[in-house]
Each structure stands twice: as C-alpha cells, then as structure tokens.
Amino acid sequence: MNTKLFATLLLMAPLLGSVTIAGAHAKPAGLVMAAAPFKVKSYNIAEHGAVGDATKLNTKTIQTVINGCAKNGGGTVVIPKGVFLSGAIFLKPGVNLEIQEGGVLKGSTNIEDYPKGMTRIEGHFEPWRAALVNGDKVDHLVISGKGTLDGSGEPFWKLFYGKRKENPKTTNLNVERPRLAYIINSKDVKISGIRFLNSGFWNLHLYRDQGVLVENCRFEAPSGSVPDNHAPSSDGIDVDSSQDITISKCYFSVGDDDIALKGSKGPFAMDDKDSPPVEHIRIMDCVFEGGGGIMTCGSEATIVRDVKIERCTARGVNVLRLKLRPDTPQQYENISLNDITIDGSATLLSIAPWSQYFDLKGQAPPKSLVRNISISNVKGSGSSLGNLKGNPGTTFGSFSIKNVNIQVKNANFTPPAFDGFKLENVVVNGKPVTVEAPAK
Template identity: 60%
Template sequence: MKQLIVLFTCAALTTDYGFSPAALPLHPTTETQKVKRYLITNYGAVGDSTTLNTRAIQSAIDKCAASGGGMVVIPKGIFRSGSLFLKKGVNLEIQEGAVLKGSTDINDYPKINTRIEGHFEMWRAALINADGTDHLRITGTGTLDGSGAPFWKRFWDERARDGKTKNLDVERPRLMLVQNAKDVQISGIHFLNAGFWNLHIYKCSKVVVKNCSFIAPAVSKPDNHAPSSDGIDVDSSQDVLIAGCFFSVGDDCIALKGSKGPFALKDLSSPPVERITITDCIVEKGGGLVTCGSEATIVRDVVVKNSITRGPTVLRLKLRPDTPQQYENILLENITVENGGAIFKVSPWSQYFDLMGQEPPASTVRNVQIKNIHGNAQTWGELFGHARATITDIRVSDAKLQLAEPGLKLGNVEGLRSENVIVNGQQLQLAAFKQNVAIK
C-alpha cells in the first residue's frame, strides 16, 4: 500500500499533458446519464478463486450490450475466468478488493486472429478483449491477475530444452487487449502477473491510462522472471496519455510499437505512433522508461516528463536491421534517476530479424532531447545504429548526474550537443567522447 500512496502522490504533480483529457468526448451512457449496472454475481459468478466464471461474466457483458449498454461490475472477491470479450456500450468496473484472476489453463483463452509482435496470426486471446468499443471506460481500484507463473515456467522450460525458442513459440495470454477504438479511459486498475504483455493498445486514438500499476517479477532467475511482461504496449496508436502509473515488470515498461520487416511501411494495418505523452510515472524494474521497438516503423512526437526511474534505462531505441524505422521528435524532460542503469540504450536490435531476401532498409533517428535530468545512474550507456541508420540532432541539457561509469559507447552521430551537463561534479561535452563503435 505504501508503494501505491507514492504512486498517486506522484500523479498529482502536473496536469499539463500535451492534450487535455477534459477535451475528450463524453459518452452519454457513461457520463451524462444514469448508468445501468450489471453485477456479475447476479449472473452466477462466484468469487471463491476456484470456480471458472467465464460464462457467467460473459453473460453479464452480453446482457449489458443487448440492453443498450452500461457498467458491468466485478465486486469484492476472487473471480477466476478465461477470455472475456467486451462489446460496444459495455464498460467495466473492478471494485476495491475485486480480483479478476486469469485461468491457468491455456485452453480457456481461445485462439483468434490477433495482432501480436507487429503482425497478425492465430494466437491466444487476452483475459479482457475489447474491439471497436469507442468511449470505453475501465475503472476501479481492483486487480487483474494473470496467474502468470505456470505460463512463465512453460516458456523457460522450453527455452532450456531448445535455446532457439522465440517469444511466440510458447502461448501465453495478455492481460488486456483494446483495439480499433476511440476515446478510451483506463484508470486505477492494478495489472498483476501477466502471462505475456499487460496492456496492449492497438490502433486506438485518444486513450488515457492513469493511476494504474503494472507488476510482474523481474529478477535474474528464470524460475521467477516474467518473460515478455511489458507494462503498456502502444501499438499503431495516436493521442495517448499515460499518467501517474507505476511499473515493475520483466520487460519494457512502456513500449511504442508498430510493424516490422522490410515491407513495414506498406503495412496499412500499422499507422504511425504519434502524439504520445507520458507523465508522472515511476518505473522500478523493466527494460526502459520508454522504448521504441522492437517492432516499430514511424514513432514521432513523444513527450516523457516529470517521471522517475529506479533502475530501467531512460531512453531505449531498438533499431532493427530489417525494418525501415523513423524515430523523431522525442522529448524527455524533468527526469529523476534513482540508482538507475543507463541514460541511453540506442543500438541495433538484431534478435530474430529477417530481410526476406531484400536489401537492408534505411532508418532515421532525429530530434531527441533530454532536458533537466538529475540523480544517480550507472552509465551514459550507448548511442549508435546499424550500417543503414542515420542518427542526428541529439541534445542533452541541464543535466546533473552521478555516474559510476561515466563513459558513452558512441557511434556515428551527427549533431550531438550538450549544454550545462555536469557529471560527478565536472562539466562535460558529450561530443568529446571518442566514437568507438564499429558500424556493421
């Protein structure tokens, strides 16, 4: 509880989000009229942690939709369930003390043609699925528990048997997938122990995720590490606000994603990721405060501010040699680093890449700013690309850092500038670092 008190105090620091949640359109059935409420226990759901409630909860959802919409309510109790499918007009409230606990039987998550890791394939549905649900509201202070441990073990066992095992070779369910929707708000929910990604937002616009927590084990031992437990994956979406959230996960905290492969820019199912604001967040464990990739094409106009990292990299840009990528107009401002790792991790991402017989495409990183960053970290990190990547106009200003290893693994970067940067009590220029990375 102490952790959450810190979280919500942090969330109150600012309301300058880049776009105003108050300007989002209101849906009459959720905000301006009396809402019909559908309590899942009235439809046969039992909160005893063992009864499988998939049919009972889905029947409440279906009744709500058929009756014109309203709020499906999960009360206090532990309600075990497989995949649930929200419908238009149906909102969800997970009340205090309520736990929607995912089944550990993979067959309780049907195979569907779903967006996963930058493409579509037949894969398992999430615990909560919402498609085309404009004006969706998912609220409350309850918990989504993915019961991830058996899924993680299955993955690590398979990886031990075959070291070439890939992420999607072992089926694991996401906690929540919201796709093809406008005006979505998710607030107060505790995402816990996801089998795979926690919250996947695909092809949505005007999305607010606020005051949520995302927690899954992130330790070095495979028997207690949640692989691919990304906190939030913003996939091919625009106008997204993430505010006042807490992350301690086994993979990227907030990942901005799109398509992949040499033909990615022709993928009409993956519009650019644009106008993303991340503010007042705390990242305790995970791959990075914000990450572009590993599947991504165009990501631009990203603001990250008033946030704290307690270990994860500040900015991570994954540059795939097989994908034309454009990362531009990224601002990180007022960032506190508490016993952190690296400031930059900008480097090639060659895991599982496939050129499909094509020539390597070109990629661009440009106009990246880090302003007013302070605290303790391990190192500057790395800043370089692959042979077809151009990195220009990287600026760091008003930095005051204590670094255990103050070096920077620097490649061919044009326009690297620093102003008022103090490291271990000494002023320095980042461009003075020797360019010591061989480009391949």
C-alpha cells in the same frame, strides 16, 4: 439509451454545456451549466451467479452478464470484492468494466480457456490466444476501479522457460501465453485505477486505438535476473499503431519493456497498411522500478513521432531505449524527455542495434532515421550514461542532452560522431561532459 434521445442530446450539447453520458470523456467548450448525469445501469456479476472463491470458473457467467448489459442498452459490469476466476471475456460497445476495491478478475491457468483466433501479435497477425479482457470497436470504453486484473502468469512463465531450456531458439510465438488486456480499433478509451498483475504475456496491448487515457494504474510482474523471479515478455503497455495516447501517474515494475511503442517490422514494413504510425504520445508523472525503460521503440516499430515524456522517475531502468533493427526501415523523430529523476542502476541511454530474430528476406539493408531527440533536466544517480550507436544504415539528426547533473558508477561515455549531437550543461560525477565536433 433511447437512440432518438441520444441524438437529441448530442445536438443540444453546445447549449447544455457539460453533459454526462456513459463512456463519453470530451466536454464541449463554452458556458458550462449544471446538468444531472444520466444514471448508468450497473450489473454486479455476483448478483448474476458469479462466485468469487478463486476456484469456480466464471467465464460463461461473466460473458452472459456482458451480453445482457449490451442488449439492454449498455452500462457497467461490476466485479465486486472477491476473487473471480475466468477465462477470456469479450467486452461489447456500450459496456464498461468496473473492478471494485478488493475485487480480482483472475485469469485461468488453462490455456484452453482463452480461445484462439486471428490477432495482432509482434507486428503482424496470426492465430493466437485471446487476452483475459478483450475489446474490439468499443468506443468510449471505461475500465476503472481500485481492483486487480491478475493473469496468474507463473505457470505460463515456467512453460516458456522449460521450452527454451529444451530448445534455446524458442521464441515468444512458440509458447502460447495470454495477455491481460487487448483493446483494438477503439476511440475515446479510459483505463483508470486498475492493478495489472502477473500477466502471462503483455499486460495492456493497445492496437489501432485513438484517444486513450491510462491513469493511476499499476503494472507489476517479477523482474528479477533469473527465471524463477522473472516474467518473460511481461511488457507494461504496448502502444501498437495507435495515436493520441496519454499515460499518467502510473507505476511500472515488469519483466520487459515498461512502455513499448510498436508497429511493424521487416524490410517491407513501410508498406504495411495494418501498421499506421505511432503518434502523439504523452507519458507523465510515472514511476518505473523494473523493466526495459521508461519508453522503448521496438522490438517491432516503424514510424514513431511526437512523443513527450515529463516528470518521470526511473529506478533501475533505461530512460530512453531505442531498438534499431537492421532489417526494418525505421523513423523515430520528435521525441522529448524532460524533468527526469534517475536512481539505482538506471541508465540514461540505450540506443543500439537490435538483431533479435531479424530477417532481411533477401533485401538490401534498409535506411533508418533518428532525429529531433531531446533529453533535458535530469538529476539523480544511476549506472551510466549508456550508449548511442546505430546500424550502418542509420542516420542521426538533431540529438541534444542538456541540463543534466547526475552521479553514475561508470562515467565512461563515447560521444557519437555525428553533427547533430549536442551536450549542454551536462555534469557527471561533478565534472562537465563535452563533445568535440566530428572530424571532417
């Protein structure tokens, strides 16, 4: 688009009402007048030499199309019907991605097709492989369509389990595996309709983003109980050091955390300038059938606040999971869950110390704070109420559970002994559950 024309339209926006510009999602308030949208240029990769036969590697062709689209003023790169094999591709500012129904962008199983570079991984930066789809500073990005991002993850899972069999101390970072999508340093991003399938590692990693909408997407990877049918560390969405994130009408069945809120870790985490707080998160109208829980704070997370979860169904997963690290000063606050349905082996709470690979680095155990947590209007049947326990350095503030009527296989629950914990109208297996004031 002509730069002068674009600037003029921005100035005229309050007068024109709703103006459609590629990638822009916000609409000005006030009088809305009919305005013809600008026609966005489309670049069908099949028309530029890509072959959707699931065997030819199309990385260079697709990247050339992306680069050309950006050079010519932006537009939409289209993955049409077919299975297009590719290694890592890198989106550019002004370039959207559409995967049409029947279209598959299928990740290569050769790790060398994912270039290695400094990237954010597990709460810090280190050399690591790129994702299948990458975007840095791609404001107003739209990734849409009814197609599929397929990570071809099975060989990467088998490699991980093989290494762990040789050495039980093997960690994620010892075995390179590509993510499906990695979007960083970006504002006003929309990801809609996409099926994320069989990622080698995390599915969608959002780092230092603001204003992201993920809607009507599916996140799927095997979540069984044995290595042959379990995708290790196949998180659905990792919201890392990001703000104003909305996740709506999505489906999750993965081998690890469904939605994980992440930041930094370790005794100096509060000083990590690369890890601003995770704030203003909205999760609504989603279904969770396999994985760690509707929402997990951790395994690396420092400050998480203002999280609202509504109208979600948990089938066989935890409703709320807070990982409390003994080596990290964590602050989890203002988290609410309302109108939740549980089923299968679902557990209401999984709040407990998380000591995996922790390292105090010679420091004294840190102090952590969990407060203003509320769970309300829960129905259905599940496994248990779960557990609520902190580290010696964890302080709990207000924590309420109310209007719950569920059937569970294990009704044993020991209420925690802190003043802020309250139960109101909680019925389990037809019997009211109460909590006594802690002994003074």
